[in-house]
Amino acid sequence: MIDSLLIANRGEIARRIIRTARRLGVRTIAVHSEADQGMPFVLEADEAVLLGPPQSYRDADAILAAARTTGARAIHPGYGFLSENAGFARRVEEEGLIWVGPGADAIAAMGDKIKARNLMAAAGVPVAPGTEDPVAGVDAALEAVAGIGYPVMVKAAAGGGGMGMAVANDEAALRTEVEKVRAFAERMFGSGDVLLERYFPRVRHVEVQILGLADGRVIALSERECSVQRRNQKLVEEAPSPAVTPELRERFLAAAVKAGEAVGYRNAGTVECLLDPATGDFFFLEMNTRLQVEHPITEMIHGIDLVEQQLRIAAGLDVEVPERTSGHAIELRINAEDPKRFLPGPGTITTWVEPTGADVRVDSGYAEGTTVGMAYDSLMAKLIVHGADRGDAIAKARAAVAGFAIAGPKNNLPFFAELLENDEFLSGDYDTGIVSRMR
Incomplete structure (x- = not known):
């Protein structure tokens, strides 16, 4: 079993991981922001390292530095923050540490909804009618919806957690939502790629x-x-x-x-x-x-x-x-x-x-x-x-x-x-x- 584990997360999931690690005799290291000083997960870990301001849970450099200074053998990312960041997973393994999660290639393959959808279809997993490539713009969306039918869901390819999605019931809504979702996706996820899928009102x-x-x-x-x-x-x-x-x-x-x-x-x-x-x-x-x-x-x-x-x-x-x-x-x-x-x-x-x-x-x-x-x-x-x-x-x-x-x-x-x-x-x-x- 792994002997020491750095938990690159906070709150209830950090406490949840600590509970199991303690039962297994694994030393736990919590990393935390200034905002979380004195929180239960920080107090319950065997060791705690201050990262910095509230957004520090996304600071890969600071987290890896904490792993080195504490002698952590492995990193558990919990959920959210860097948990589905393929680049971070790859860096953890390049540091010679154990990544408690899937490989970076699997994370990258599933992180883009268009690529994931096409990969699943090729593997024989059912997918809803939709686009196989990013929608280039409103005109391309209007052309694609002819083969999908209304209503459609406009989705950010790099989105997650229910963010970057909108329903279009007709042409006027589609024209509006494609541009809105694209702008939101670019701002939130760094990629403006958008796909369309058939929307099921009752699902x-x-x-x-x-x-x-x-x-x-x-x-x-x-x-x-x-x-x-x-x-x-x-x-x-x-x-x-x-x-x-x-x-x-x-x-x-x-x-x-x-x-x-x-x-x-x-x-x-x-x-x-x-x-x-x-x-x-x-x-x-x-x-x-x-x-x-x-x-x-x-x-x-x-x-x-x-x-x-x-x-x-x-x-x-x-x-x-x-x-x-x-x-x-x-x-x-x-x-x-x-x-x-x-x-x-x-x-x-x-x-x-x-x-x-x-x-x-x-x-x-x-x-x-x-x-x-x-x-x-x-x-x-x-x-x-x-x-x-x-x-x-x-x-x-x-x-x-x-x-x-x-x-x-x-x-x-x-x-x-x-x-x-x-x-x-x-x-x-x-x-x-x-x-x-x-x-």
Whole structure:
């Protein structure tokens, strides 16, 4: 096993990685910004290194310097920041360090949505009707949409996390959105490349957890339902998906393995798909070349620790993953935001009381007395519950939400209390539009 690990991230995912590393006897090194001085993950690590201003988590030079000075053997990037930066992954390995993630080539291949889409199509993974090359401009978009049909999704090729996407229902909207998305993508991602894909008004977001093993095999564990979203960003996930039949599950898992094999995938990753509930057809959306925020629900139903599996794969060790799942798990993302409009609501936490119980888990990045600022994502914690079945998990989620007390910053606990009583959600027959229908 790796003996020392630098965690190039912050908040709840840094604490999550530290927890597993400590259990395995791995020395942990936290890097942190000036804004995060005194945060729980900094205090819990065996060693901590100050990087600099808030944006320092993207400073590859500073992170690699910290690894050298602390004698770190490996780097775990968590999610966000540099986790899907192929250049950083390559530099880590050039320094002689172990990168706890997929190879740089796999990250690069999946980082461009157009290249990823074409690669998946060639591997036999279903893709939605769309463009195979970047759209050169409005005229090219109008020509392409003739073969795709309205409505279409205009997407930034280098985008991610639900950013850089817009729906066009007609020619006037397409003319506007192509230029808007191109400008946004150039500003945010450094690339103005845009693609078009058929937009499905009623669709579910289903993803599959994969592990690329040290011996070259790719295995698919199970699926997660991620359709409760606001602004194309997830709020709630559950596993297994209430929309997936055993036959459909086999198709999902087989496609996910093909996707991983197509890029020689190693370590943990997620193959995200859109499912048309009317037909049962699904289409490749993207591959996340890192650990997902929602990984705990897969852990709960499989009885495994995915961070441990990541470390074992990176160290070249064997991995044992139970194929059978047990029960149902739900994750709620507790954000510092208004529960109605979902606008950021930062502030200093004056009360923080987490719910407890055998089937309740809280992965938190904050504690009483800490401050949620505007420099980072609004995620404060993840509330995860496990039940014998979906109904049991929902009942436990209701109790856990009621038992979670937060004061200071705004939070979305009231939204979850509403969702867990919503007839559409309770039926299991919902799609990505459920939040907009609740508002």
